[in-house]
Amino acid sequence: MIASFFGSIPAMILLTGILVGVSGALLGSFLVLRGNAMLTDAISHSIVFGIIVVWLLTGHMSGPVQVLGAALTGVLTVVLSELLARSRLVKMDAAIGLVFPALFAAGVLLISIYARDVHIDVQTVLLGEIGFVWLNTVMIWGVDVPIAVTTLGAVLVVNLAFVLVLWKELKLTTFDPGLAAALGFLPVALHYAVLTLTSVTAVAAFDAVGAILFIAFVIVPPATAYLLTRRLWLMVVLAVGLSVAACVAGYLLAIMWNVSIAGMMASMTGLWFAIALLFAPDHGLIAQAFGWRSKRLDHDCRALVAHLFTHQDTPQMAEENTQRALVEHLRWPAPRARAAILRAHDRDLIERRAGLLTLRPKGTAEAEAIFGKTDLRQR
Amino acid sequence: MSALADLLASGIVRTVLMGAAMLGAISGMLGAFAVLRRQSLLGDALSHAALPGVCLGFIIAGTRDLGSILLGAFVTGALAALAMMLIVRRTTLKTDAALGIVLSVFFAVGVVLLSWVQGQGGAASAGLASFLFGQAAAILRSDLWIMGGVGLAALALVLALWKEFKLVSFDADFARAQGFPVTVLEAALTVMVALAIVVGLQLVGVVLMVALLIAPAAAARQWTRTLGPMVALSAALGAASGAAGALVSATTRGLATGPVVVLVATAIVVISLLVAPERGLIWQALAARRARARISDGRLLKTLQGLAAAHHDANYPAEQGMLEAALGTRAPSARFAALERRGLIHPVTHPPETTPHWELTTAGHAEAAALSGKPDDPKGGGQT
Numbered sequence: 001m002i003a004s005f006f007g008s009i010p011a012m013i014l015l016t017g018i019l020v021g022v023s024g025a026l027l028g029s030f031l032v033l034r035g036n037a038m039l040t041d042a043i044s045h046s047i048v049f050g051i052i053v054v055w056l057l058t059g060h061m062s063g064p065v066q067v068l069g070a071a072l073t074g075v076l077t078v079v080l081s082e083l084l085a086r087s088r089l090v091k092m093d094a095a096i097g098l099v100f101p102a103l104f105a106a107g108v109l110l111i112s113i114y115a116r117d118v119h120i121d122v123q124t125v126l127l128g129e130i131g132f133v134w135l136n137t138v139m140i141w142g143v144d145v146p147i148a149v150t151t152l153g154a155v156l157v158v159n160l161a162f163v164l165v166l167w168k169e170l171k172l173t174t175f176d177p178g179l180a181a182a183l184g185f186l187p188v189a190l191h192y193a194v195l196t197l198t199s200v201t202a203v204a205a206f207d208a209v210g211a212i213l214f215i216a217f218v219i220v221p222p223a224t225a226y227l228l229t230r231r232l233w234l235m236v237v238l239a240v241g242l243s244v245a246a247c248v249a250g251y252l253l254a255i256m257w258n259v260s261i262a263g264m265m266a267s268m269t270g271l272w273f274a275i276a277l278l279f280a281p282d283h284g285l286i287a288q289a290f291g292w293r294s295k296r297l298d299h300d301c302r303a304l305v306a307h308l309f310t311h312q313d314t315p316q317m318a319e320e321n322t323q324r325a326l327v328e329h330l331r332w333p334a335p336r337a338r339a340a341i342l343r344a345h346d347r348d349l350i351e352r353r354a355g356l357l358t359l360r361p362k363g364t365a366e367a368e369a370i371f372g373k374t375d376l377r378q379r
Numbered sequence: 380m381s382a383l384a385d386l387l388a389s390g391i392v393r394t395v396l397m398g399a400a401m402l403g404a405i406s407g408m409l410g411a412f413a414v415l416r417r418q419s420l421l422g423d424a425l426s427h428a429a430l431p432g433v434c435l436g437f438i439i440a441g442t443r444d445l446g447s448i449l450l451g452a453f454v455t456g457a458l459a460a461l462a463m464m465l466i467v468r469r470t471t472l473k474t475d476a477a478l479g480i481v482l483s484v485f486f487a488v489g490v491v492l493l494s495w496v497q498g499q500g501g502a503a504s505a506g507l508a509s510f511l512f513g514q515a516a517a518i519l520r521s522d523l524w525i526m527g528g529v530g531l532a533a534l535a536l537v538l539a540l541w542k543e544f545k546l547v548s549f550d551a552d553f554a555r556a557q558g559f560p561v562t563v564l565e566a567a568l569t570v571m572v573a574l575a576i577v578v579g580l581q582l583v584g585v586v587l588m589v590a591l592l593i594a595p596a597a598a599a600r601q602w603t604r605t606l607g608p609m610v611a612l613s614a615a616l617g618a619a620s621g622a623a624g625a626l627v628s629a630t631t632r633g634l635a636t637g638p639v640v641v642l643v644a645t646a647i648v649v650i651s652l653l654v655a656p657e658r659g660l661i662w663q664a665l666a667a668r669r670a671r672a673r674i675s676d677g678r679l680l681k682t683l684q685g686l687a688a689a690h691h692d693a694n695y696p697a698e699q700g701m702l703e704a705a706l707g708t709r710a711p712s713a714r715f716a717a718l719e720r721r722g723l724i725h726p727v728t729h730p731p732e733t734t735p736h737w738e739l740t741t742a743g744h745a746e747a748a749a750l751s752g753k754p755d756d757p758k759g760g761g762q763t
Contacts, residue, residue, distance in 0.1 A: 032472070032473075032476045032479075035473045035475055036475065037475040037476040037478070037479040038420055038475040038479055041420075041423065041479060087652075087660065089601060089658060090414075090597050090652075091417050093417050093418070093419040094414050094419040094593050096420060097422070097589050097590065097592075098590070098593055098597055098645065098648055101590030101594075101641050101645070102590065102641060102645040104586070105587055105590070105637065105638035105639075105641035105645070106642060108638045109634070109639065112634055112635065112638075126490075126511055126586065127494075212482075212483065212586070213487055213490065215483040216484060216486075216487050218479075219476060219479035220480050220483060220484060223476050226476075254491075257495065258495075259494045259495045259498065260490050262490070263487050263488075263489075263491040263493075263494060264487075264491050266484070266486075266487030266490070267484065267487040269483075269484070269487075270480070270483075270485075270487060270488065273480060273484065277470065283470060283471070285465075285469055
């Protein structure tokens with residue numbers, strides 16, 4: 001039963017994707033909230049250099065030595081970028097953009113010089129080979145388990161433990177690093193801990209999804225979850241769930257259309273983001289547009305009531321308190337004026353008699369509330 | 380050297396070199412504005428976002444036609460810039476998250492399209508992967524015209540809107556207050572970054588394009604404080620990196636151009652960061668050393684002066700070990716020698732002690748008095 005699960009190719013591919021997605025989403029939630037998302041970009045590019053150097057030095061293509069050795073390059077990139085920015089010769093964004101392409105370029109060159117015939121080639125570096133993760137297996141308790149699955153499983157356990165054990169500290173340093181430092185927590189240490197784990201995860205995920213698609217797994221599901229909720233624990237849970245959903249949907253579509261599996265999984269995270277961006281209940285574009293319209297309508301109602309109140313019982317009343325005056329004097333477009341009158345009428349604020357708009361008692365009360373009970377006409 | 384001459388005689392190599400230099404110059408020129416406006420990483424996002432456009436251009440044209448591929452890359456790059464703007468303006472996500480989302484999702488879609496094209500087979504589709512890391516050797520003579528056209532258009536735009544771009548790059552708020560259409564100008568600069576990326580794709584590929592935008596500009600910035608020379612120098616450095624990278628990759632089989640160009644450009648940046656006059660790290664270190672030396676000299680002189688005054692003996696011999704312990708300065712013996720060379724102190728013996736002693740010369744007394752005459756001068760430093 002277990003052996004057949006670990007022997008099944010689709011199950012292993014899916015499991016690998018899900019392990020990458022969940023590990024990435026756990027850390028990504030904090031990276032996105034802390035404004036460090038682009039450091040993921042830098043890390044995931046520059047570990048290529050670390051992976052090839054470790055391979056050249058030790059001959060390890062997987063396992064703990066390779067993961068830790070290559071992860072050092074990721075942390076090194078961050079440290080170098082921060083040092084460069086601190087010299088104030090270049091800004092932080094340019095510093096990031098100088099360090100990681102250099103390391104990445106060096107890694108790619110080393111690959112094309114030394115490793116041309118080995119199983120990593122330049123395109124695998126970018127795109128990963130999630131379809132072939134089942135080829136390299138290791139025997140665990142009498143069951144053949146893909147190496148990628150064991151490595152990623154271990155990384156997931158570490159990430160999960162890190163997030164659960166240091167939940168309170170992570171939450172505090174993420175939202176208020178100043179307070180965290182004042183209370184004696186170590187925001188800088190946590191910052192580097194998160195980035196180190198991101199590097200480790202990137203290296204472990206490298207075989208499966210490559211250097212760049214990894215960024216999608218780390219940043220996009222947490223960012224999507226961020227649009228949907230304002231609670232940290234819910235955001236992390238949603239991000240994990242979205243990752244899993246993206247992996248399953250991406251795998252099925254990739255098989256159907258015969259395209260890159262990892263690419264399709266990453267694309268699906270993008271689809272979830274686009275959907276959330278449009279339809280998120282509070283912060284989505286559509287909700288924003290409706291919210292904006294209804295706010296403007298409310299405001300127009302108040303302006304209309306104030307306008308009518310100002311001119312009520314004055315000689316200009318016959319001219320001012322009409323729909324035409326709203327268009328000609330207040331310069332409202334006709335549909336806007338009509339909508340405001342309808343809304344005010346629905347709320348029993350005004351009534352229309354023979355083209356003349358007059359305030360109902362409720363409208364008068366609202367206008368008095370606006371003007372603070374002072375009758376403007378007596379001033 | 381003759382091997383190089385043989386190489387240059389070849390028409391193909393000349394085309395590649397010219398193309399590479401041209402691309403490097405365009406990216407360098409436009410990258411200068413991106414770096415100054417702190418939009419370096421926008422270039423990264425836009426260049427990754429060019430991949431789906433490259434594939435779409437290929438799918439629609441059906442061949443590896445540079446014009447349609449570049450047009451596709453430009454369109455998806457512009458879409459990515461729009462998506463960026465939408466996310467930053469309409470959600471509470473931070474800019475870096477927006478960059479990461481746009482970069483990775485567009486690239487993922489590009490990967491899917493790329494794998495689809497490659498799954499369809501066909502000889503031409505193989506060349507598509509070269510857009511990942513660049514292949515300057517694939518530049519054709521006819522491509523030069525497209526690149527030249529794009530380059531001239533960009534140059535004309537930069538020259539025509541020089542004053543406006545300068546103002547927007549350095550003080551967008553002031554520009555807005557002066558009534559310049561800042562949003563339009565910023566959009567124009569972003570579009571030009573996309574343009575630079577699109578023309579640079581063949582040289583360095585989508586993944587490393589960001590370095591060709593940033594590196595020449597960051598290097599040029601170290602050498603000058605004026606925008607005009609910076610843009611010109613950035614273009615020149617970009618052209619040099621491009622040409623050097625193309626030459627190396629054309630002569631070595633199986634070496635993608637992009638990484639070589641990026642490493643050349645990075646080397647230029649490192650050199651600039653180290654040796655650029657005044658700003659460079661080496662100069663900074665030298666200046667810091669000089670300042671430290673000046674401060675410890677001043678403290679030494681004033682200590683000697685204070686001792687002399689306390690003992691009512693202008694030629695009071697102070698023991699070197701005691702001075703070193705009192706001042707706690709690092710490597711003070713070098714400072715004693717330096718002060719002796721300047722004729723401010725001179726060594727004396729003070730029998731029966733055998734350790735070295737020092738006393739102030741007349742010039743030393745004058746110098747110490749001059750230092751105490753300016754008690755506000757922080758460089759005088761001697762608080763004895």
